Amino acid sequence: MHLLAIDWVFFAEKLILIVVIISISLGVAMYSTWGERKVAAFMQDRIGPNRAGPFGLFQPLADGLKLFMKEEIFPSSSNKFLFILGPCLAMLTAMMTSAVIPWSSPLSIGGREVPLQIADVNIGILYVFGVVSMGVYGIMMGGWASNNKFSLLAAVRGASQIISYELAMGLSLISLLMISGSLSLRTIADQQAHGFWYVVYQPVGFIIFFVCALAECNRTPFDLSEAENELNFGYHQEYSSMKLGFYLFAEYVNMFISSAIMATLFFGGYSLPWVHIADPNLAAIVGVIALFAKTIFFIFVFMWIRWTIPRFRYDQLMRLGWNNLIPLALANMVITGAIVLWLKK
Amino acid sequence: MTFVERLYLWNIAKGMAITLKHFFKKKATISYPEETRPFSPVFRGLQVLNRDEEGRERCTACGLCALACPAEAITMEAAERKPGEEHLYREEKYAARYEINMLRCIFCGLCEEACPKDAVYLSETFAPSNYQRKGFIYGKDVLLIPDPKTDPAGYAKAKGQH
Numbered sequence: 001m002h003l004l005a006i007d008w009v010f011f012a013e014k015l016i017l018i019v020v021i022i023s024i025s026l027g028v029a030m031y032s033t034w035g036e037r038k039v040a041a042f043m044q045d046r047i048g049p050n051r052a053g054p055f056g057l058f059q060p061l062a063d064g065l066k067l068f069m070k071e072e073i074f075p076s077s078s079n080k081f082l083f084i085l086g087p088c089l090a091m092l093t094a095m096m097t098s099a100v101i102p103w104s105s106p107l108s109i110g111g112r113e114v115p116l117q118i119a120d121v122n123i124g125i126l127y128v129f130g131v132v133s134m135g136v137y138g139i140m141m142g143g144w145a146s147n148n149k150f151s152l153l154a155a156v157r158g159a160s161q162i163i164s165y166e167l168a169m170g171l172s173l174i175s176l177l178m179i180s181g182s183l184s185l186r187t188i189a190d191q192q193a194h195g196f197w198y199v200v201y202q203p204v205g206f207i208i209f210f211v212c213a214l215a216e217c218n219r220t221p222f223d224l225s226e227a228e229n230e231l232n233f234g235y236h237q238e239y240s241s242m243k244l245g246f247y248l249f250a251e252y253v254n255m256f257i258s259s260a261i262m263a264t265l266f267f268g269g270y271s272l273p274w275v276h277i278a279d280p281n282l283a284a285i286v287g288v289i290a291l292f293a294k295t296i297f298f299i300f301v302f303m304w305i306r307w308t309i310p311r312f313r314y315d316q317l318m319r320l321g322w323n324n325l326i327p328l329a330l331a332n333m334v335i336t337g338a339i340v341l342w343l344k345k
Numbered sequence: 346m347t348f349v350e351r352l353y354l355w356n357i358a359k360g361m362a363i364t365l366k367h368f369f370k371k372k373a374t375i376s377y378p379e380e381t382r383p384f385s386p387v388f389r390g391l392q393v394l395n396r397d398e399e400g401r402e403r404c405t406a407c408g409l410c411a412l413a414c415p416a417e418a419i420t421m422e423a424a425e426r427k428p429g430e431e432h433l434y435r436e437e438k439y440a441a442r443y444e445i446n447m448l449r450c451i452f453c454g455l456c457e458e459a460c461p462k463d464a465v466y467l468s469e470t471f472a473p474s475n476y477q478r479k480g481f482i483y484g485k486d487v488l489l490i491p492d493p494k495t496d497p498a499g500y501a502k503a504k505g506q507h
Contacts, residue, residue, distance in 0.1 A: 042368045043368050045367055045370055045372055047374045047376075207354070304361060304365070305357075308363075309357060309360060
């Protein structure tokens with residue numbers, strides 16, 4: 001009987017946390033579109049959207065409304081089921097990754113410890129990789145179900161790009177895992193609270209991870225699956241209305257989540273250097289702010305890179321991935337392993 | 346290429362430094378309806394029919410402006426000043442109808458140069474808008490400058506003295 005008893009408080013707590021995290025992710029993604037346009041404008045000596053509300057802050061709402069109002073178009077020769085499934089899957093995988101990110105140290109409400117993390121699984125990083133590689137299906141299905149040559153080409157490009165860069169991404173993280181000795185994101189974040197951030201130990205690993213994150217999120221200079229001037233619009237060319245919105249949104253959610261993961265893995269997550277607060281609730285709030293500051297900085301870097309570097313050619317992309325990043329990641333792994341062994345002896 | 350060039354990372358860093366510099370630069374944008382670009386004193390905008398300091402119309406409908414106009418945008422009809430209208434018109438003859446077709450006008454300013462009475466001149470306003478073509482044929486009701494006696498603020502604004 002005791003085994004079947006459900007801890008309702010636990011249930012409610014997780015439910016609230018999921019709703020909050022999903023809405024925050026969506027909100028951040030929404031304002032990333034605004035931020036993207038502002039950053040682009042500022043880097044080109046313009047001022048960007050500034051008509052809808054103060055500093056154009058209502059612009060994302062107007063854009064969202066516009067997308068909702070658009071006509072739903074299904075290409076007559078498309079596979080309708082897969083055509084709808086594509087954007088849904090893209091959004092789902094983008095959202096699912098947020099489950100293992102530790103947003104801050106636990107709150108304590110009425111003597112109860114409430115961790116600000118949906119699920120502290122001990123294979124957190126593996127989970128992230130599993131979900132991220134499922135994101136390929138969203139692109140593949142969208143491109144294939146559209147029954148359009150350009151979309152299909154873009155989908156094939158996107159899939160091969162993401163699969164290639166996942167390898168280097170995984171390898172670059174192995175050296176980090178050898179130092180931390182854990183796959184749980186919370187453990188990794190906690191370890192960095194006492195001592196240096198892991199970017200100090202793994203600068204090469206971080207650069208490889210960052211380059212691969214750009215490729216995984218389909219961001220410039222690796223946005224070959226939506227290369228406007230080669231493939232019109234890429235895999236979401238045939239999409240309209242909110243289905244298109246889902247694809248575009250998923251890209252920004254992905255960007256947000258991968259920034260959060262980078263901040264957690266390499267930049268101390270929710271911890272601040274040399275700051276230790278005794279009160280758990282205050283520490284949690286400061287932690288959330290710290291993590292968001294780091295995350296937003298990385299989102300800014302993503303945009304900064306987009307408005308600086310032109311797109312790679314496809315063969316350059318593949319050569320960089322297979323000939324440079326993977327050997328570099330392997331070498332980094334071997335050297336780190338040797339040093340870890342040497343230090344332990 | 347040298348090793349550093351082949352690494353490409355260094356060049357990316359240089360490029361990003363340039364874009365970051367532009368991020369903090371002063372922006373070139375002028376948010377038009379709220380702020381306007383300063384014009385030179387000889388800027389040629391929309392025409393204005395001027396009044397003298399007593400508020401009388403200067404135009405005497407001599408037709409020199411219509412003659413000078415290379416786009417043939419100006420039409421007018423003359424009328425004789427009746428006794429008792431001396432406070433309205435400065436000369437004995439005045440323009441009962443004076444129209445400029447703003448779709449034809451090329452803002453060359455030759456009408457301004459041709460005018461012997463200093464009656465027509467080009468202001469600093471330059472963005473006419475309308476829903477219909479006939480709305481662009483500006484009559485005296487639009488062109489005539491506000492009376493400096495009854496509406497000094499409007500007069501100053503039309504003169505460009507903010």
